[in-house]
Each structure stands twice: as structure tokens, then as C-alpha cells.
Amino acid sequence: MSFFWIKNGRVIDPASKRDATGDVFIADGRFVKSLSATQRKSAQVIDAKGLVVCPGLVDIHVHFREPGQTHKETILTGSQAAAAGGFTTVVCMPNTSPPVDNTGTVELIKNAARLAPVHVYPTGCITVGMKGQSLAPHGSLQKAGVVALTDDGLCVQSNELMHRAVEYAKMFGLTILDHCQDESMTAKAVMNEGVVSTRLGLTGWPHAAEDIIVARNIILSRYTGAHIHMQHISSAHSVELMRRAKRDGVNVTAEATPHHIALTEESLGTYDTNFKMNPPLRTEADRKAIVAGLKDGTLDCIGTDHAPHAPEEKDKEFDYAPNGIIGLETALPVCLDVLVRQSKFKLGFVIDLMTRKTADILKLPAGTLSPGAAADVCLFDPEEKWLYDTYGAFSRSINSPWNKQQMKGRVKTTIVDGRIVYANGKMV
Numbered sequence: 001m002s003f004f005w006i007k008n009g010r011v012i013d014p015a016s017k018r019d020a021t022g023d024v025f026i027a028d029g030r031f032v033k034s035l036s037a038t039q040r041k042s043a044q045v046i047d048a049k050g051l052v053v054c055p056g057l058v059d060i061h062v063h064f065r066e067p068g069q070t071h072k073e074t075i076l077t078g079s080q081a082a083a084a085g086g087f088t089t090v091v092c093m094p095n096t097s098p099p100v101d102n103t104g105t106v107e108l109i110k111n112a113a114r115l116a117p118v119h120v121y122p123t124g125c126i127t128v129g130m131k132g133q134s135l136a137p138h139g140s141l142q143k144a145g146v147v148a149l150t151d152d153g154l155c156v157q158s159n160e161l162m163h164r165a166v167e168y169a170k171m172f173g174l175t176i177l178d179h180c181q182d183e184s185m186t187a188k189a190v191m192n193e194g195v196v197s198t199r200l201g202l203t204g205w206p207h208a209a210e211d212i213i214v215a216r217n218i219i220l221s222r223y224t225g226a227h228i229h230m231q232h233i234s235s236a237h238s239v240e241l242m243r244r245a246k247r248d249g250v251n252v253t254a255e256a257t258p259h260h261i262a263l264t265e266e267s268l269g270t271y272d273t274n275f276k277m278n279p280p281l282r283t284e285a286d287r288k289a290i291v292a293g294l295k296d297g298t299l300d301c302i303g304t305d306h307a308p309h310a311p312e313e314k315d316k317e318f319d320y321a322p323n324g325i326i327g328l329e330t331a332l333p334v335c336l337d338v339l340v341r342q343s344k345f346k347l348g349f350v351i352d353l354m355t356r357k358t359a360d361i362l363k364l365p366a367g368t369l370s371p372g373a374a375a376d377v378c379l380f381d382p383e384e385k386w387l388y389d390t391y392g393a394f395s396r397s398i399n400s401p402w403n404k405q406q407m408k409g410r411v412k413t414t415i416v417d418g419r420i421v422y423a424n425g426k427m428v
């Protein structure tokens with residue numbers, strides 16, 4: 001038997017309504033209420049004075065590029081970046097090469113995930129080859145172990161096919177995660193459509209292209225009762241549509257990314273491709289609406305959309321660089337900055353948005369310190385200042401808009417299944 005006694009920390013566990021200085025006990029990989037006197041004697045003690053002790057963070061939106069593009073990231077390096085960022089559970093997107101539209105690729109990812117320091121769950125494609133033409137074998141993907149279905153990176157354009165997809169997904173108890181984008185309105189688009197795109201001479205991606213698909217999904221969810229989750233909401237109008245849908249009791253959820261709550265299209269003035277992502281950064285009004293949506297529960301959780309790309313790919317003219325940025329190692333300090341310090345969210349509420357509420361969307365066994373649960377813990381110093389440098393970081397890629405930036409709030413220790421996997425800047 002192995003025991004842990006984490007003492008003197010500020011223990012925050014929204015699931016059990018805990019926010020007080022106290023102890024967290026672990027026995028053989030699971031949380032327990034307490035340890036006996038003899039168990040305490042043999043326990044490994046972690047002094048968490050000055051630290052927050054919370055459930056390991058959960059991210060239902062990462063791209064780990066394995067199989068197929070392991071020069072950008074592997075399941076191992078992506079998981080190390082996750083652990084360094086305090087994440088203990090991640091859900092990886094199926095737009096690998098080949099895409100996850102077959103059980104063989106699910107098996108391959110599950111095998112690689114066995115060596116990962118955090119829990120990695122695969123998703124499967126909605127359509128064969130993510131081509132949007134015919135449905136992938138949802139039933140066999142579910143049996144093979146996918147936890148959701150998505151064509152992320154692309155969006156199923158045919159409403160008829162999407163209707164069938166949500167019906168099948170519901171039958172197999174799977175949630176559809178949708179990247180909401182009307183592709184007919186966004187051909188060659190590289191940034192938000194508006195005055196800034198006109199000034200910079202870049203092709204615009206109108207927020208209406210997101211809003212139309214969010215509305216389509218709300219209608220399909222209402223029509224079928226199926227759960228549809230909207231990925232990376234970027235537009236104020238989409239937040240408004242979600243607010244109304246939730247008021248009407250529609251079975252929809254949504255996520256926001258750290259970059260869409262922290263940055264706007266104004267950052268694109270230098271044509272730095274580390275600010276190019278899909279959906280694009282939008283206006284200050286959109287940014288504020290997303291923060292307000294998180295505050296009132298319209299948006300359910302934070303998802304990083306961690307999307308590694310190699311330097312030689314990102315280091316191209318703005319029009320030709322791929323979309324996406326890495327985010328696992330900066331998500332917590334960025335959320336503390338924008339949500340806690342600037343927008344006055346309670347710390348416990350932000351942790352809820354990054355743990356239990358995220359896990360609940362896909363019913364993953366994660367996001368709580370409750371006795372009996374897997375002992376996944378994040379210990380962080382909310383006050384520590386540090387310099388984020390992509391070259392010393394764990395992701396295999398360096399495409400971050402926060403490179404060389406001062407961060408406040410630093411993950412100190414990450415525990416997965418009662419085992420320390422990351423401590424003081426190093427993998428264990």
C-alpha cells in the first residue's frame with residue numbers, strides 16, 4: 001500500500017463544495033477520507049503551504065498529432081505538456097493521419113496512451129475521413145473506446161448528414177463535439193471579418209459562419225434530444241444563441257478557449273502567425289461576451305484546443321500558415337489572469353470550469369477530490385511569477401502567443417492515480 005498526505009494547502013474541490021485549508025489523503029491511487037495513525041507514519045507527506053490543492057485539470061479538446069504528424073507532437077510529449085500544465089485528463093481530437101474513423105487507429109492511440117503520464121481518451125470521427133460525406137462506424141468506434149465523436153478542424157456541412165449523425169451518436173450514448181463553421185462563408189479566410197481584416201488586407205471569417213452552425217446544432221439537438229457540444233465558441237452572437245437554448249432547456253453545452261477570452265484580433269497587427277487560429281480571435285465585444293457567458297453558465301467549461309504545429313509550418317506568410325496554437329502549459333495562468341484577476345470570478349468557480357464541469361460534459365471519471373475517486377491532483381502556487389519560454393517547455397512545438405511572457409500562477413506538482421508525474425519543472 002502507498003499513502004500520500006497532502007497537508008496545509010488551500011483545498012478547493014467544487015464537486016464536494018470544499019474551499020478551506022485542510023488535508024487530502026490518498027491510499028493506493030484513490031482519495032480516502034482519512035489515514036490511520038500507522039498509515040500516516042508511512043505516508044509520503046507533501047507540504048502544500050501557500051499552494052492550492054485542486055482536482056487535476058481536465059481538457060476535452062487537445063490535438064496530439066499521433067499517428068501521422070509526430071514531428072509536431074506525440075501522445076507522450078502532449079501528455080507531458082498536459083502534466084506540466086496541471087492537467088491529468090485530456091481528450092484528443094481525431095484529425096490525425098489517418099483520422100480516427102476506424103477501430104485500428106483507436107487501438108493505436110489507446111496503446112500509446114498507456115505510456116502517457118496522464119489519462120488520454122480518444123474521440124472518433126463523425127464522418128469517414130472527415131470528408132463530411134458518409135457516417136463513420138459510430139457503433140464500432142464506441143466499442144473500441146472513443147468517448148465522443150467530432151470532425152474537429154472541419155464541420156459537417158450537410159444538415160441531413162448531421163441529423164443522422166446526432167441520431168446515431170445518441171443511440172450509442174456518445175456526444176457530438178462540433179467545430180461550428182459554415183465553410184461556404186469562410187473560403188480562404190484567415191482572420192475575423194471586420195475593420196481590422198480590411199485594414200490588414202486579410203480575408204475575413206465572419207462570425208455569422210459560426211452562429212449559423214451553432215443555431216443549426218441547437219435546432220438539431222432540440223429536434224432529436226441528442227447532446228451536442230459546441231467547441232471553441234468565439235462570437236458574441238453564438239453566446240447569445242447558447243444562452244437562449246439553455247433557457248429553453250435544450251441539451252447543448254459549449255466551451256471557451258483561454259485564447260478567445262484573453263486576446264482579440266488587434267493582436268494580428270504584426271502578422272504574427274502565433275495568433276492565427278480557427279475560429280479566429282475576434283473583437284473586444286466578442287471577448288467580453290465569452291467571459292460573461294462563462295460567468296453566467298451559458299458556456300460550460302474551458303478547453304485549450306492545444307494545436308501544435310512545427311516552426312517551419314508556422315513560419316510562413318500569414319495566408320499560408322496553419323491554424324492553431326499550443327495551450328496546455330499556459331491555460332491555468334491565463335485563466336487566473338483573465339477570469340480571476342481581471343473579471344473577478346471566484347477561484348473555485350474557475351477551477352470548476354477546468355475540472356468537474358469539463359469532465360461532466362463527457363461523463364469522464366475525473367474532476368473531484370471525493371473519496372473513492374482516482375487520485376488526480378493539481379497543486380499550484382496562485383501567486384508565483386514565472387517566465388514562459390517555449391524552448392524549455394514540454395510540448396514538442398513552440399507555436400504559442402505567450403512565448404517569453406511573464407505568467408502569474410504556476411503548477412508545482414501534478415499527481416495522477418496517486419503517483420507524482422510532474423514536480424518543480426520536471427517530469428518524474
Ligand SMILES: [Zn+2]
Nearest residue numbers: 152153179278
Ligand atoms: Zn476546431
Ligand SMILES: [Zn+2]
Nearest residue numbers: 093152153305
Ligand atoms: Zn481543435
